Amino acid sequence: MIEELRLKNFEGFKDEKITFTRGLNLITGRNSVGKTTILDAIVYTLYGNVPGIENRLLVRREKGVRDMETYLRFRSPVNGSKVEILRFAELRRNRFATKEARLIIDGREVQVEGLEDLRRRITRLIGIGYRAFNWIIYSRQGRLNEILEPRREDMDAILQITLLREISEQLNMVIKDLKGTESEYRIMKAQIIPLREERVEELQREVNELNTELEDLKSSLSRAEDPAVKRLLRKVRELEEAKAMLLEAVNSKKSILARYGLKDIGSVKREFERLGERLKALEANSKSIEEKIKKLRDKETKVYGELKVLEDSHKTRLELKVKGVAKCPTCGQKIDEETLSSIIENEKLKIADLTERLKNMQSRREKLESELELINREINEIHRRRERLNMLMNSVSEYDVRINEKKSIVNSIRLDIEGTLRRLGLDLDPDDPKLYERLTEIFQAPREIEEKRKRAKILEEKLIEKLSELEKAKSELNKLKTRLRELERKSKVISLASNLRERISNFIKERRDDLLRSIALRAQTIFMSLTDQRIYTSFRIDPEN
Numbered sequence: 001m002i003e004e005l006r007l008k009n010f011e012g013f014k015d016e017k018i019t020f021t022r023g024l025n026l027i028t029g030r031n032s033v034g035k036t037t038i039l040d041a042i043v044y045t046l047y048g049n050v051p052g053i054e055n056r057l058l059v060r061r062e063k064g065v066r067d068m069e070t071y072l073r074f075r076s077p078v079n080g081s082k083v084e085i086l087r088f089a090e091l092r093r094n095r096f097a098t099k100e101a102r103l104i105i106d107g108r109e110v111q112v113e114g115l116e117d118l119r120r121r122i123t124r125l126i127g128i129g130y131r132a133f134n135w136i137i138y139s140r141q142g143r144l145n146e147i148l149e150p151r152r153e154d155m156d157a158i159l160q161i162t163l164l165r166e167i168s169e170q171l172n173m174v175i176k177d178l179k180g181t182e183s184e185y186r187i188m189k190a191q192i193i194p195l196r197e198e199r200v201e202e203l204q205r206e207v208n209e210l211n212t213e214l215e216d217l218k219s220s221l222s223r224a225e226d227p228a229v230k231r232l233l234r235k236v237r238e239l240e241e242a243k244a245m246l247l248e249a250v251n252s253k254k255s256i257l258a259r260y261g262l263k264d265i266g267s268v269k270r271e272f273e274r275l276g277e278r279l280k281a282l283e284a285n286s287k288s289i290e291e292k293i294k295k296l297r298d299k300e301t302k303v304y305g306e307l308k309v310l311e312d313s314h315k316t317r318l319e320l321k322v323k324g325v326a327k328c329p330t331c332g333q334k335i336d337e338e339t340l341s342s343i344i345e346n347e348k349l350k351i352a353d354l355t356e357r358l359k360n361m362q363s364r365r366e367k368l369e370s371e372l373e374l375i376n377r378e379i380n381e382i383h384r385r386r387e388r389l390n391m392l393m394n395s396v397s398e399y400d401v402r403i404n405e406k407k408s409i410v411n412s413i414r415l416d417i418e419g420t421l422r423r424l425g426l427d428l429d430p431d432d433p434k435l436y437e438r439l440t441e442i443f444q445a446p447r448e449i450e451e452k453r454k455r456a457k458i459l460e461e462k463l464i465e466k467l468s469e470l471e472k473a474k475s476e477l478n479k480l481k482t483r484l485r486e487l488e489r490k491s492k493v494i495s496l497a498s499n500l501r502e503r504i505s506n507f508i509k510e511r512r513d514d515l516l517r518s519i520a521l522r523a524q525t526i527f528m529s530l531t532d533q534r535i536y537t538s539f540r541i542d543p544e545n
Contacts, residue, residue, distance in 0.1 A: 002042065003082075006071035009060035010044075011037045045072040045085050046122055047130045048098070048115050056096035059089070066091045067099075076125040081106050083125055085118075120170060168504045185487040193484065196477045203470040210463045216442075217456045229443045232420045236436045239413045246406035253399040256392060265396045272389045279382045282375050289372045296365040300358060307354040314347040516541045 002020045007013040012034045027035045040050045044058060059068045068089045076083050084104035090097055101118050103110045105125075112118045123129045257263060260271075321340050417430045428438060520539040527539070 001077060002072070002074045004071070004073040005038065005041060005045070006069075007041050008067075008069040009062075009065050010041050010068055010070055011058055011060060013037065013041075014060060014062075041070055042072060043134070045070040045087055046126070047119055047133070048087070048101070049130070051134050054096070055089070056091060056094065059091050059096070078125055078127045081125070083122075085122070116173065168501055168508065172501065181487050181491045185484065185491060188480065188484050188487065193477070193480055196473065196480055200470065200473045200477055203466060203473055207463065207466050207470055210459055210466060214456060214459045214463065217452055217459065228420055228424060229439070232417065232424070233436065233439055233443075235413055235417050235420070236439060239410065239417060239430070240436065242406060242410045242413055246403065246410055249399055249403045249406055253396060253403065256395055256399070260389070260392060265393065265400070268389055268393050268396060272386060272393070275382050275386050275389070279379060279386070282379050282382070286372060286375045286379065289368050289375070293365055293368050293372065296361050296368070300361045300365070303354055303358050303361065307351065307358060310347060310351055310354065314344065314351060317344050317347065 002025075004020065005018040007016045007018075009015075018038060027038060029035050040053065040058070044050050044055075049055065050058065059065065070085075070087045072085045074083055075081070082105070084102075086100075086102040086104075087098065088100040090099055098115060101112065101115055103112050103118055103121060110121065112121065119130065126133070257265075257268070260268070317340060321337070321344065324337075414430050417435075421428055421430065426439075426442070428435060432438065520541050524539045
């Protein structure tokens with residue numbers, strides 16, 4: 001059945017090839033030369049494990065060795081097909097990991113979905129599972145007692161119901177896998193497939209960009225020798241210079257306006273007119289205040305005169321009172337002392353009243369004079385500002401003339417460039433600040449043209465490579481979508497698998513009981529045939545022991 005075994009870095013074997021012949025093959029040798037290792041390698045290659053040995057201990061213990069490979073070729077006892085199994089493993093930080101496992105049947109590789117799927121396929125090809133194989137076909141050294149006193153699961157292997165139990169266990173694993181299907185489905189749908197679709201879109205964009213760039217290169221190469229190009233480049237430079245001069249004039253105008261806190265000539269005129277209106281209002285107010293001051297001065301003079309006359313008269317009467325003169329010095333009329341005192345008192349009151357009135361008038365006049373001084377200052381300031389604004393308007397007008405001249409030059413050159421671009425079939429904006437750079441990218445010198453030819457060749461090769469990547473990415477995406485549909489189908493069979501597992505469990509119990517009864521009857525028949533005495537009424541096998 002087994003035809004060939006190859007080992008690389010498996011336990012004590014560094015690189016070995018073993019060929020088996022038909023019939024019985026005898027493996028002889030001293031202790032510890034690797035006889036058991038050959039059997040371990042067969043079991044490992046078939047099922048991925050060796051009973052009682054950790055997989056990491058199977059890798060050859062030699063400095064620098066990390067990788068292990070095994071190969072097994074045999075004929076299936078089930079259908080006679082030629083089966084080849086290859087396993088590639090490595091140690092990662094002292095942890096065993098299977099890098100790749102391959103299954104080839106009759107020269108054609110079979111796609112396997114993980115190590116469990118490979119084990120299931122091997123079980124079908126051999127006709128017996130891992131546990132039954134290690135009980136019925138292969139027994140390691142020191143396991144004779146286990147054969148003579150088997151455990152229940154080992155007896156199940158002998159009764160040939162282990163396969164059903166393994167199927168039940170595999171159903172458990174399937175159900176477990178299916179329960180994780182939803183998570184895998186969600187991750188695939190929400191993350192993996194969108195990322196692959198994004199990658200396909202990205203590759204498609206890259207292909208489109210490469211096509212576009214390649215077409216542009218070929219187009220620019222065909223137009224590079226056009227005599228109109230030099231004139232166009234010269235005009236673009238002239239346009240840049242004219243725009244720079246226009247911008248300089250505009251900035252100078254803005255700078256002048258900014259010094260006065262203004263934005264444009266309209267705001268200058270509005271400010272000039274506003275100051276004019278303010279000036280009129282201030283002048284009218286100034287005139288009104290001057291008239292008020294004049295009237296107050298007149299009233300002050302009149303009150304001051306009355307006060308002086310009254311003070312002189314009061315002084316005279318005081319002197320009369322001191323001298324005791326009984327006659328008025330003015331009119332000669334006789335005045336008694338009481339009357340004189342009354343007159344003096346009245347005069348004092350009038351003097352105080354006139355003095356208070358005079359002070360109030362002076363205070364009002366001084367206040368009006370202060371207000372008038374402030375108004376006159378503001379009037380003078382407005383006059384100065386209006387003069388400056390008038391000069392500013394003249395300067396701005398001069399800049400406007402210069403700006404209009406520069407605009408006319410810019411528009412003329414721009415129209416010329418626009419027409420040339422149209423004739424050359426170039427979809428470029430004449431106002432693009434990088435127009436000259438864009439044109440020099442399209443129309444180059446002979447050396448640069450040669451570089452473009454080389455670049456075009458590189459782009460063609462890169463385009464072929466990207467197209468290949470794109471096709472591969474699309475193929476992988478289609479496989480993932482197929483897998484997604486398969487996951488959708490698998491998610492619907494959890495209930496079916498659970499029911500099947502329960503039915504198999506019931507069948508195993510019934511089958512085991514039937515087999516044990518059949519064995520008991522067979523044993524009774526054999527023992528009865530050994531004697532002519534009918535001393536055995538029945539045989540009973542303990543199903544639990």
